[in-house]
Amino acid sequence: xxxxxxxxxxxxxxxxxxxxxxxxxxxxxxxxxxxxxxxxxxxxxxxxxxxxxxxxxxxxxxxxxxxxxxxxxxxxxxxxxxxxxxxxxxxxxxxxxxxxxxxxxxxxxxxxxxxxxxxxxxxxxxxxxxxxxxxxxxxxxxxxxxxxxxxxxxxxxxxxxxxxxxxxxxxxxxxxxxxxxxxxxxxxxxxxxxxxxxxxxxxxxxxxxxxxxxxxxxxxxxxxxxxxxxxxxxxxxxxxxxxxxxxxxxxxxxxxxxxxxxxxxxxxxxxxxxxxxxxxxxxxxxxxxxxxxxxxxxxxxxxxxxxxxxxxxxxxxxxxxxxxxxxxxxxxxxxxxxxxxxxxxxxxxxxxxxxxxxxxxxxxxxxxxxxxxxxxxxxxxxxxxxxxxxxxxxxxxxxxxxxxxxxxxxxxxxxxxxxxxxxxxxxxxxxxxxxxxxxxxxxxxxxxxxxxxxxxxxxxxxxxxxxxxxxxxxxxxxxxxxxxxxxxxxxxxxxxxxxxxxxxxxxxxxxxxxxxxxxxxxxxxxxxxxxxxxxxxxxxxxxxxxxxxxxxxxxxxxxxxxxxxxxxxx
Amino acid sequence: xxxxxxxxxxxxxxxxxxxxxxxxxxxxxxxxxxxxxxxxxxxxxxxxxxxxxxxxxxxxxxxxxxxxxxxxxxxxxxxxxxxxxxxxxxxxxxxxxxxxxxxxxxxxxxxxxxxxxxxxxxxxxxxxxxxxxxxxxxxxxxxxxxxxxxxxxxxxxxxxxxxxxxxxxxxxxxxxxxxxxxxxxxxxxxxxxxxxxxxxxxxxxxxxxxxxxxxxxxxxxxxxxxxxxxxxxxxxxxxxxxxxxxxxxxxxxxxxx
Numbered sequence: 001x002x003x004x005x006x007x008x009x010x011x012x013x014x015x016x017x018x019x020x021x022x023x024x025x026x027x028x029x030x031x032x033x034x035x036x037x038x039x040x041x042x043x044x045x046x047x048x049x050x051x052x053x054x055x056x057x058x059x060x061x062x063x064x065x066x067x068x069x070x071x072x073x074x075x076x077x078x079x080x081x082x083x084x085x086x087x088x089x090x091x092x093x094x095x096x097x098x099x100x101x102x103x104x105x106x107x108x109x110x111x112x113x114x115x116x117x118x119x120x121x122x123x124x125x126x127x128x129x130x131x132x133x134x135x136x137x138x139x140x141x142x143x144x145x146x147x148x149x150x151x152x153x154x155x156x157x158x159x160x161x162x163x164x165x166x167x168x169x170x171x172x173x174x175x176x177x178x179x180x181x182x183x184x185x186x187x188x189x190x191x192x193x194x195x196x197x198x199x200x201x202x203x204x205x206x207x208x209x210x211x212x213x214x215x216x217x218x219x220x221x222x223x224x225x226x227x228x229x230x231x232x233x234x235x236x237x238x239x240x241x242x243x244x245x246x247x248x249x250x251x252x253x254x255x256x257x258x259x260x261x262x263x264x265x266x267x268x269x270x271x272x273x274x275x276x277x278x279x280x281x282x283x284x285x286x287x288x289x290x291x292x293x294x295x296x297x298x299x300x301x302x303x304x305x306x307x308x309x310x311x312x313x314x315x316x317x318x319x320x321x322x323x324x325x326x327x328x329x330x331x332x333x334x335x336x337x338x339x340x341x342x343x344x345x346x347x348x349x350x351x352x353x354x355x356x357x358x359x360x361x362x363x364x365x366x367x368x369x370x371x372x373x374x375x376x377x378x379x380x381x382x383x384x385x386x387x388x389x390x391x392x393x394x395x396x397x398x399x400x401x402x403x404x405x406x407x408x409x410x411x412x413x414x415x416x417x418x419x420x421x422x423x424x425x426x427x428x429x430x431x432x433x434x435x436x437x438x439x440x441x442x443x444x445x446x447x448x449x450x451x452x453x454x455x456x457x458x459x460x461x462x463x464x465x466x467x468x469x470x471x472x473x474x475x476x477x478x479x480x481x482x483x484x485x486x487x488x489x490x491x492x493x494x495x496x497x498x499x500x501x502x503x504x505x506x507x508x509x510x511x512x513x514x515x516x517x518x519x520x521x522x523x524x525x526x527x528x529x530x531x532x533x534x535x536x537x538x539x540x541x542x543x544x545x546x547x548x549x550x551x552x553x554x555x556x557x558x559x560x561x562x563x564x565x566x567x568x569x570x
Numbered sequence: 571x572x573x574x575x576x577x578x579x580x581x582x583x584x585x586x587x588x589x590x591x592x593x594x595x596x597x598x599x600x601x602x603x604x605x606x607x608x609x610x611x612x613x614x615x616x617x618x619x620x621x622x623x624x625x626x627x628x629x630x631x632x633x634x635x636x637x638x639x640x641x642x643x644x645x646x647x648x649x650x651x652x653x654x655x656x657x658x659x660x661x662x663x664x665x666x667x668x669x670x671x672x673x674x675x676x677x678x679x680x681x682x683x684x685x686x687x688x689x690x691x692x693x694x695x696x697x698x699x700x701x702x703x704x705x706x707x708x709x710x711x712x713x714x715x716x717x718x719x720x721x722x723x724x725x726x727x728x729x730x731x732x733x734x735x736x737x738x739x740x741x742x743x744x745x746x747x748x749x750x751x752x753x754x755x756x757x758x759x760x761x762x763x764x765x766x767x768x769x770x771x772x773x774x775x776x777x778x779x780x781x782x783x784x785x786x787x788x789x790x791x792x793x794x795x796x797x798x799x800x801x802x803x804x805x806x807x808x809x810x811x812x813x814x815x816x817x818x819x820x821x822x823x824x825x826x827x
Contacts (some may be wrong), residue, residue, distance in 0.1 A: 115730065124723075124731035170729065202736045203718035206759045217639050221761035225724050257732045262758030264720035264734035268742045275736065 071162045078163025081156045086164075089144065094167030096226070102388035104144050105342035107228055114168035115225060117258040118243040120178035123265035128176055132161050135242075142240040142346065179255060179267070184247050184281050195286025198279040202269075207232035207262065212290045213469030215368035218262075220379040220506075225260045229382035231344075232262075234366050234469070238291035240346070245291070251284035296327035296347075301495060304352025304359060306525045311353055311360045314463040315472035320362050323351040328500055330515035336421050336449045338391030340513035342383070344368070344504035348403070348517070354524050359490050360476040361522075363403060363500075370466040371505030372398035372437055383508050394513075399505035400437030402514070403473060406430065406446060406499050411488045417497045417519050422449035430487045432460045432475050437505070439464055441475055445486055449501070450511030455486070479524075495521040615790030616815035623778040623798065625663035627826025629656035635762050637694060642716045643760075646693030653762050654699060655802050662782025663824055665700040666800045667752060667768045669775035670786065671807060673794035680772045682707035686743065689755070689765065691719050691735070696755065696765035700801065702775040703767055705747055712741045718759055725753040728769065752799060766801060790814070798822045 083092070089108040091098040096110030109116070118135055119127040136157055139147035148157060165171040185191065199205065207222065209215035212235030224230040238245035243253050257265030269275045305323060312319040329347045333340055344367055351362040369376045376398060384394045406429040408418055423429030425447045433452065434441040441462035444452040460477045479490040490496055498521065503514030632652040637644035644651065657664035686708035690697040694715060703709055711721050713735040721742070722732040727750040733742055746753060746769040757763035768775055774794075776784040786796075791814040797807045803824045812818045 113726075123733060124729040126729075202734070203759070206718055218759050218761065222758055223761075225730070257734075259730065259732060262720065262722065262732070264722065264732040264758075266734050266736075268733045269736055269740065272740055272742070274740050 071165075074159040074162035075166045076163075078156075078159035078161070081152065081160040082163050085148070085152070086160065094164065100144075102386070103341040103390060105228060105383065105386060106143050106224065106230060107226065107386070108144070110226065111164050111167035113225070113260075114170035115260040117260055118253075119176075119256050119259065120181075120252060121176040121256060122179055122267060123257040123259060126170055126176040128178055129161060130178075132164065133157065136161060140242045142242065144341075181248070181252060181255065182277065184251065184285065185278055187247075187285050191282050192286050192289055194279060195282035195284070195289075198275060198283045199286055202266070202275060202283065204283070208235050209368070209469045211468035211470070212236050212287065213366045213368060215469030217375075219368050220376045222262045223382065224262075227382075228386045229379055230261055231368070234368075235287050236290045236366065237347075238288060239295040245288070245295075247281070247284045247288045250287050251281055254280055254284060298329060299326055300520055302326040302328075302350050302352055302498070302520060302522045304354050304361075304522055304524050306492075306527055307353050307355050309355075311355050311358055311476065312362070312474065315362050315364070315465055315474040317474075319353070320351055323353050323362065326350045326520075328517050328520055330500060330502055330517050333421070333449065333501075333512060333514055333516045336512050338512055340509060340515075342387060342507070343502070343509060343513070343515035344507045345502035345515050348500050348502060350500075350520075352522055352524075354479065354490075354492075356479070356492070356527065358476055358478050359522075359524065360474055361405070363405075363473045363475070364470055365403070365502060366470050367401055367504050368469050369401075369504065369506035370436065371401045373506060376506035380506055380508055387508075394508045395510060399503075399510050400435045401471065401505050402433065402435045402501075402503045402511075403471070404434070404446075404501040405432040405475065406501070407488055408497050409445075409486055409488060410484070411491070411494060411496055413495070419448075420499050420519055421516060422446045422451065422501070424448055432477075434462055434464065434473055434475065436464065436466075436471075443487065449516075455483075457482075459487070490522075490524060492524045493526040495523050498522050615788050617789040617791055617812035617818065618785055618787035618816075619789065619794070619796060619810050619812060619818045619820050620776075620783070620785035620787075621819045621821040622782040623663045623666045623668075623784065624661055624782060624821060624823045625656075625658045625826070626661070626823060629658045629826060632656060633762070635694075640694055640715075640717055640760070643694035646715075651693070651695075653764075654695070657780060659780055659782070662778075662780075663800070664778050664780045664782060665698075666778040666784070666798050666822070666824070667700050667702060667766070667775065668778065668784050668786065668796060668798045668822065669702065669751060669768055669770055670772065670789070671795045671797040673792055674772055674774070675790070675792075678772075680704065683773075686710040688712060689721075689767075690714050691721075691757070691763070694719075694757075694760045694763060696757075696763060698765070698777065700752075700766050700777050701768070702777060703746065703769055704773060705749060705769055705771045706745050708743050708745055709767070710741055710743055711735070713738055719757050719763070720759055722756050722758060723753055724756065725750055728753060751797070764801075766799075768799070791816070796820070798824075800824055803827065 087098055089098040089100045089104070090096055090111060091101065094111035096108045098108060101108050114126055116127040116131065119125065119131045121127060121131070135145070137147055137149040139145045152160070205216050207216040207218045209219070209232070214232040214234040216232055219232045222230050222232060233241065241249065243249050253263070254266045255270070257263050266275065266280055270277050270280055303324065307319070326349065327347055328350055330343070330345055332343050345365050348363055348365045353360050369379070380398055384396065387394065406422065409428060409430045418424070418427035418429045423446050429446045431444045431446045431452060432441060433444050441460050442458045443455040443460050445455070446452040459482045460475055462473060462475050464471065464473045481487045481489045488496065497519050499519050500517040501514055503509035503511070632655050635651040635653055637647070637651050682704035687701060687703045688710045689701070690712050692714040694717070713719050716738040718734065718736045720732060720734045723730045725746065727748040728746045731744055735742065746767070749769055749771045751768040751770065752766040753769060755765040755767060774786050774789060776786045778784045789812055791812055793809060793811040795807055796810050797805055799805045806822065806824070808820065808822070810818060810820050
């Protein structure tokens, strides 16, 4: 089973060592079996030292019977690594049903099928070793699969890949080859428009939605090869793409498809000229343009700028375009029971503005469903079927969506912040609780996730809208507190601790099943004192004035000097 | 150090192992399902097994399909579109896949027909819904709808595929290399769209027609294990013995569950 030169096979130090050991046993026997006569003749004329070096290096490069033997040797070594680090999720037999598997969605890969999402090979083909290595090294963002690059050694990773391949009979056949991928056309605004048009023509929106947020009409019905529900990717969050976020990565996914998922390959469509290769590149560029250029940085302090006029009245208000957006990542709530390991919302964008009297926050987060929505009943049913009901029965009917903001009851920079998961009875938190059904926002005192007492009258007002797979919510409250024993005064120039909780009712989420953030802070910008503006102007005028005086004096002196010279000459 | 090595290695390989690449391309395991060398022949016996698939009891109503999102597909249906899980006419059942499971002469291999089997997507349904092919026989998948379909095969013994057909008239050829009864095919854009293909390494299979009739011809004399498969009703197997050139009638009955 000899294959072509494979750079991907390079870099394994032990292969050299194994090779040298083999050479010590007898170079000629090994080489005769492996190399062509031509090569062997050339090889025989070399200096013995050069032969040893060449043999060792060749072992690195050529998938010869030797490397098959090495791989066969690697697999048992890989078993030890696998049993220790992988089996908990992927199962002892590689079928993807380890003890932790049923808590998750998406569930761990079933290695017995040899079906992999992220490949450089055609639809239905096996992945290359380099493809497997990439996933092992960098993980699958948005799933429970972490990257192992820093956790396992080079040899351990090589070995474990050999072992993982041994779970599927398909790897015994012909080694797969990567498809050829050309170069992206240079990007332009016309190119993006063409990409948008092709996105429409190819009906990408059927699953991914018009704005790409994974809210297409078919999205609630999608299942993977194991009949588990699976999300259409949110194309506006490229940092979550499993196969990478560059235009080239996206184009590769369009060409190869994501096997085991509903995402098909468009290679046949290109080959039969249903779509041009350039248009497919345009789609990739357009998809990339839906996300921020850079992965959003996580900043702990959310600055709320001060506006002189009126505050925005709704999340659609154009004033919000001026306010900086802050990304707050959210993660599964897996501490307080009932826990939830597969939440929908993985981040909230926060903007803040205040006018010295009131604070307005705009919160936006992707959520493919406006819960409750009958179209998503099927999704909820599948979620319920697929996950292990570890902490009691998962809801059978969709609740509304919710977003909860929590603050300490008093802003005291000296004291510790309350417990981040909704406070406790010793240190309750002050919360803003918004639900989509009914659409309302209330103030409440919280003593733990899901444990709260709503205030008799709410000082927080809200405006919510659901737009193409995204919730947009504005919450507004006066800086003054209606009851300083339960709610804090928001002061300018002060960092106000805040934490977030989100839940998607269509995904079986509720008051504790959802996603949470750590503590962040909102800082209300102080009004700029007038001297900040005046001082530079005064300084500028003084400098200009003094400068002019110096120049004028010099010119006068020059003129007088010149005149006296003239008189002397005469 | 490793980086240096990586830079040096290809240089060495090109210089010294000039012949390695061509050499390395040789050999390798045979393609999966490639017909082993030896006698191959098409169906050439004179016997046949045929009959009618009957259905007893009341068939459940076929599920309604909401095609409001796909006006072009909806227009191809008169009235409410339904998913034809049970096609029963006068007590006869269609879409049953019947095939010879075992009993053929050992070592005998058969050549796949060169003509493809056509799988059409029309009105957001697969036509045919249940069919058979031989290993490595071409399946021509075609889209007769002006909407996006993806065709995903989810086999166990074969490699799957998932291809998109975004426009009307697009055709794609695919094959399956290994015997497998049955391989599910599905469209994820239209979650109701399902088809099943029985892949066999011999030509002795048939699918029951709307009147329930089927016929497997060209069989040599022998005793065969015959299996009948239905998407909702499961399988049943039977022993059938045919003499040379005999036209054997073998009716099959499925009962409502």
